[in-house]
Amino acid sequence: MKLKFIIFPEALLGIFLLFSQCTSTPKENNETSIEATPSSTFVANPIVVEEQPIGKLAIGDTAPPFNLPGIDGSFHKLEDYSDADVLVINFTCNHCPTAQAYEDRFIDVVNDYKGKKVAFVAISSNSPIGILPEELGYTDLSDTFEEMKVRAKDKSYNFPYLYDGDTHEFSLAYGPTATPHVFVFDKERKLSYSGRIDASEKPGTANAEDLRKAIEVTLAGKSLPEAEAQTPAFGCSMKWAWKNEYTIKTNKAWKEKEVTIEKLSPDGLADLLRNDTDELLLVNFWATWCGPCIIEYPEFVTMQRMFGERDFQFVSVSMDSPEQSDKALKYLKGKASALPNYIMDTDDKYKVIDVVGKEWDGSLPITLLIEPGGKIAYRVPGTIDANELKRKIVDNRLIGRYF
Numbered sequence: 001m002k003l004k005f006i007i008f009p010e011a012l013l014g015i016f017l018l019f020s021q022c023t024s025t026p027k028e029n030n031e032t033s034i035e036a037t038p039s040s041t042f043v044a045n046p047i048v049v050e051e052q053p054i055g056k057l058a059i060g061d062t063a064p065p066f067n068l069p070g071i072d073g074s075f076h077k078l079e080d081y082s083d084a085d086v087l088v089i090n091f092t093c094n095h096c097p098t099a100q101a102y103e104d105r106f107i108d109v110v111n112d113y114k115g116k117k118v119a120f121v122a123i124s125s126n127s128p129i130g131i132l133p134e135e136l137g138y139t140d141l142s143d144t145f146e147e148m149k150v151r152a153k154d155k156s157y158n159f160p161y162l163y164d165g166d167t168h169e170f171s172l173a174y175g176p177t178a179t180p181h182v183f184v185f186d187k188e189r190k191l192s193y194s195g196r197i198d199a200s201e202k203p204g205t206a207n208a209e210d211l212r213k214a215i216e217v218t219l220a221g222k223s224l225p226e227a228e229a230q231t232p233a234f235g236c237s238m239k240w241a242w243k244n245e246y247t248i249k250t251n252k253a254w255k256e257k258e259v260t261i262e263k264l265s266p267d268g269l270a271d272l273l274r275n276d277t278d279e280l281l282l283v284n285f286w287a288t289w290c291g292p293c294i295i296e297y298p299e300f301v302t303m304q305r306m307f308g309e310r311d312f313q314f315v316s317v318s319m320d321s322p323e324q325s326d327k328a329l330k331y332l333k334g335k336a337s338a339l340p341n342y343i344m345d346t347d348d349k350y351k352v353i354d355v356v357g358k359e360w361d362g363s364l365p366i367t368l369l370i371e372p373g374g375k376i377a378y379r380v381p382g383t384i385d386a387n388e389l390k391r392k393i394v395d396n397r398l399i400g401r402y403f
Contacts, residue, residue: 042069044145046129046166051242055175059229063189064173068162071149076160084119086218087185091176093124094151096236097138099179100401102197105208110158120159124148125171127241132250133305138401140390181233184214192218195231257338261329264342266351274374280398281370282314288331292383293365299386304339311398318343
């Protein structure tokens with residue numbers, strides 16, 4: 001319950017707060033009531049840290065304590081889940097295709113154990129500064145704290161989703177090896193299972209059998225056979241904050257790529273928009289004199305870096321006058337637009353509008369997502385919503401979120 005403070009006399013304020021605490025509804029986590037500390041003022045600050053030893057919990061080890069901000073606006077501690085007979089901690093993230101492949105199964109498990117004294121928590125421990133756009137080819141989101149909120153809302157997460165991406169302070173004690181990696185603890189918070197959710201990554205081919213068995217055996221107060229208590233956790237490697245040398249090197253290399261611009265005739269534009277390729281084509285019409293165009297343009301460069309190694313290509317088309325080619329090129333170089341860049345070779349804007357189609361009223365910017373054969377899969381007149389456009393790209397049949 002959120003309290004809106006106004007000026008009260010001191011005594012009345014105390015009575016008001018006491019009444020509010022008595023009448024507020026506790027947060028539920030299956031049957032676990034969580035009295036969590038507000039984190040509404042939390043601001044993520046991922047930083048580079050020196051390499052540190054990574055723990056590796058053995059079966060029977062006690063769950064290390066944690067105190068982490070959740071996307072629900074509260075800090076969560078290990079002891080908040082003390083009422084549960086079994087605690088499942090899933091180290092996962094937004095961007096990993098394997099994590100996404102197991103996402104619905106984990107949600108189903110949480111639903112199936114509702115009311116059975118089993119608590120579930122997910123923790124994203126990836127450092128956002130250690131993730132390149134080139135590593136985001138199977139997602140619309142990276143692993144920032146704010147993007148965690150978006151993913152949780154998009155998928156209707158039914159479990160707390162916590163962030164440990166600033167310095168990995170608590171995740172290092174658990175030692176996840178990949179995303180996803182689940183840890184199952186008994187009532188005394190002794191580790192009973194560590195590893196995969198199940199043995200088949202592709203959605204629809206398994207039902208979290210390893211995790212379900214671990215929960216059932218632990219609820220019964222028994223132990224899994226040694227060979228089953230720890231399994232490999234297949235998925236994306238952890239993005240620790242000290243492993244960013246490659247990130248720095250790759251970003252530098254991209255900025256040093258050659259940027260060029262070519263003139264394009266209306267007929268050439270018509271050929272381009274027919275998209276006689278086997279790739280998904282993203283085309284943005286922009287101009288240096290268009291404020292919204294130059295503000296949003298860097299997002300398109302990021303999208304090319306994200307999806308460029310897949311069946312995808314971004315192309316920019318400048319609507320500046322042909323004699324302003326140098327001005328357009330200067331802007332493109334400043335944005336490291338190392339991709340196909342064109343400028344129309346005519347000042348007759350209406351010829352260009354006729355090629356694009358009557359759906360375009362001539363205002364800039366306009367963005368088209370075009371499937372092979374010229375079918376417009378998504379059209380954005382005006383400024384893009386970058387997250388929505390990335391979602392349209394990755395969810396297109398030609399791209400997809402899984403291997």
